[in-house]
Amino acid sequence: MKIIKMRHPYQSDLIPNDEVVLALGFFDGVHRGHQEVLKKARMVAEEKNLKLAAMTFDHHPSVVFNHRRGSTIGTKYLTSVERKATLMDDLGVDVLYVVNFTSLFAKQNPEEFIQNYIIGLHAKSVVAGFDYTFGPQETANMTTLPVLSNGRFDVYSINPVQQDLVKVSSTQTRDWIIDGDIDSANEFLGYPFETKGLVVHGEARGRTLGFPTANIISDINQITLGIGIYVAEIKIGSQWYHAMASVGRNVVFGDGRPVTTEINILDFNGEVYGETVKIRWYHRLRGEEKFASVEDLINQLNVDEQNTRDFFKKL
Structure with missing residues (x-):
């Protein structure tokens, strides 16, 4: 798949x-x-x-349209542009246009958008979700686009996909991930949620408990899971390993601690500091608990490990 990065106004020889x-x-x-x-x-x-082309943006339009100072709406993503590209490549996209969404881009009227980013990309057919807009919602939507096309291209509007009468959407998926409901989020995604991060030094307390962990720092724009204990996989180099993951504050060792992401890699003894790793999140085992003693914590970690192994046997 070819990836073409664009900034408005773009040079036509890019296309x-x-x-x-x-x-x-x-x-x-x-x-x-x-995916539909x-x-x-x-x-x-x-x-x-x-050929099949797709067009996306390097960041969410709300970054430009939201005028509240300090707002972070639209800046926590399920997928980076890199991850989107991988998924789209798997789905057969030949060319991916990644447009820098700026205030200048946003100032285009509907006809200018059509001329620059549909006609200009040599599109003979356009496919989008039923709720796609390309300007003012009342006049630049998937109902008005067939009229505005004026016969220059065909338009296909895709109806919403539902799961248990709930519309599959990025917003609901993000909400479930924030709440720690990775099982429901994965139903909407159609694959295990994946993040990327850097392995850094932590307190090394897990090693003293018999459960050494890789401490992960994720990109600031990557949405992270709510507090809990999870079944996961971690990719180090080219190898995936089964793992159990903790997102939490390690409350057994004190109150008011920061939230950290720690991965206990099953059947692995290597050094991974400084590695950039990928993590697949499969299932939430339980919430974070404040145990009465370190011994109680160790006993629960042994149960978590067995449940993790059992999960992968069934998988």
């Missing part, structure tokens, strides 16, 4: 000459709803013998 089917969306998480958009776009591309 390949091939006619394409163009999938539009922010695609945070590339969840099951997004991309599958439909892939099907249309194959029917018309065209």
